[in-house]
Amino acid sequence: MASSIAPTTLTIAPPDDWHLHLRDGEALEHVVAATALNFRRAIVMPNLKPPVTTTEQALAYRGRILAAVDKACMSGRYSEADCAQMRQFQPLMVLYLTGATPADEIDRAMVSGAVHAVKLYPAGATTNSDAGVSDLLGQCSAVLARMQALGMPLLVHGEVTEAHVDVFDREAAFIESVMKPLRSRFPSLRVVFEHITTRQAAEYVTDHATRDAQGRLLLAATITPQHLLYNRNALFRGGLQPHWYCLPILKREEHRLALIKAATSGLPQFFLGTDSAPHARHLKEASCGCAGCYSAPYALGLYAEAFESVGALQTTDAFEAFTSRNGPAFYRLPVNPGRFELRRVPETVPERLPFVTDSGIVPLRAGETLTWSVTARE
Ligand SMILES: NC(=O)N[C@@H](CC(=O)O)C(=O)O
Ligand SMILES: [Zn+2]
Numbered sequence: 001m002a003s004s005i006a007p008t009t010l011t012i013a014p015p016d017d018w019h020l021h022l023r024d025g026e027a028l029e030h031v032v033a034a035t036a037l038n039f040r041r042a043i044v045m046p047n048l049k050p051p052v053t054t055t056e057q058a059l060a061y062r063g064r065i066l067a068a069v070d071k072a073c074m075s076g077r078y079s080e081a082d083c084a085q086m087r088q089f090q091p092l093m094v095l096y097l098t099g100a101t102p103a104d105e106i107d108r109a110m111v112s113g114a115v116h117a118v119k120l121y122p123a124g125a126t127t128n129s130d131a132g133v134s135d136l137l138g139q140c141s142a143v144l145a146r147m148q149a150l151g152m153p154l155l156v157h158g159e160v161t162e163a164h165v166d167v168f169d170r171e172a173a174f175i176e177s178v179m180k181p182l183r184s185r186f187p188s189l190r191v192v193f194e195h196i197t198t199r200q201a202a203e204y205v206t207d208h209a210t211r212d213a214q215g216r217l218l219l220a221a222t223i224t225p226q227h228l229l230y231n232r233n234a235l236f237r238g239g240l241q242p243h244w245y246c247l248p249i250l251k252r253e254e255h256r257l258a259l260i261k262a263a264t265s266g267l268p269q270f271f272l273g274t275d276s277a278p279h280a281r282h283l284k285e286a287s288c289g290c291a292g293c294y295s296a297p298y299a300l301g302l303y304a305e306a307f308e309s310v311g312a313l314q315t316t317d318a319f320e321a322f323t324s325r326n327g328p329a330f331y332r333l334p335v336n337p338g339r340f341e342l343r344r345v346p347e348t349v350p351e352r353l354p355f356v357t358d359s360g361i362v363p364l365r366a367g368e369t370l371t372w373s374v375t376a377r378e
């Protein structure tokens with residue numbers, strides 16, 4: 001029967017990446033190209049040094065990103081067809097929430113049309129989170145009230161930071177001690193639980209995705225390729241594996257399976273967010289290695305593999321919902337026109353990508369062969 005034959009081609013609306021780190025400076029030109037080629041839009045994280053805390057800074061950063069796309073296209077490294085794709089890329093900007101963010105910054109962000117969300121980094125939770133928030137409801141209630149009133153989404157890195165909470169339990173603890181009190185105080189605030197990694201988070205977002213009076217979702221979650229494909233064993237396979245270290249950290253198999261179930265469910269509250277987070281090789285292979293996996297160039301193939309692992313590619317519906325439809329619906333943006341095609345064409349991930357510093361970047365799955373690759377972008 002046709003339905004039991006393994007598919008060889010996947011045709012989807014052009015995807016977006018709803019959680020991405022592009023960095024800044026010299027790295028930007030190289031990092032942005034991979035995303036601009038594979039995604040039409042991306043929610044760009046604001047955890048630069050110093051962080052992007054104002055609309056003015058976000059607009060300036062947006063300008064640097066678009067200039068970097070231009071520079072990449074002028075470099076001669078990409079074909080004309082690739083550059084035509086890359087030039088369609090739209091960075092969607094995000095403000096970094098601090099204890100000192102004034103409520104009227106939200107008004108400026110809304111008016112700009114370029115800022116699509118505000119990001120909560122609990123202080124000390126992850127890369128460049130020192131300027132983050134230590135007491136969300138205590139420090140940020142006025143800003144959150146304004147965000148709720150204006151419909152500005154809050155994106156959360158959902159981990160508590162208390163030293164006594166085990167690193168593998170920090171996301172589940174966050175649901176109880178921050179997410180629930182936040183949503184009960186601000187029930188119509190739009191919230192994205194970023195890069196979820198646990199059964200508890202998948203279940204919370206499955207069961208508590210309330211809607212506003214117009215029927216629009218108020219809660220969603222992004223899921224990374226590494227959390228769909230790996231459990232925490234990947235960190236210790238044959239020795240310490242720094243390139244699998246990201247935050248929130250990989251969890252037990254039970255959690256990976258819950259994430260796969262959520263991502264492939266077709267439920268509208270789950271969508272693609274790579275959390276592609278490049279760090280130079282020498283900063284990951286170090287006595288104190290940085291957290292973050294660089295996945296942008298191969299992310300679509302990685303997601304396809306995760307879906308196929310549970311037979312969820314028999315039709316493209318759930319895959320396309322996750323990559324290309326649910327995110328725009330939540331962010332109240334149109335689905336991208338055009339089509340992307342993935343085929344069962346093996347592609348080997350390079351051991352190292354020669355940019356940012358002499359040490360380069362080691363992408364997720366370096367040296368391994370992927371089953372699926374992007375074969376057409378229209
Ligand atoms: N995910 C990570 O491990 N790292 C991200 C920060 C983040 O998303 O928490 C980074 O900026 O490097
Ligand atoms: Zn994060």
Ligand SMILES: [Zn+2]
Pocket residue numbers: 019020021045195275277
């Ligand atoms: Zn991130």
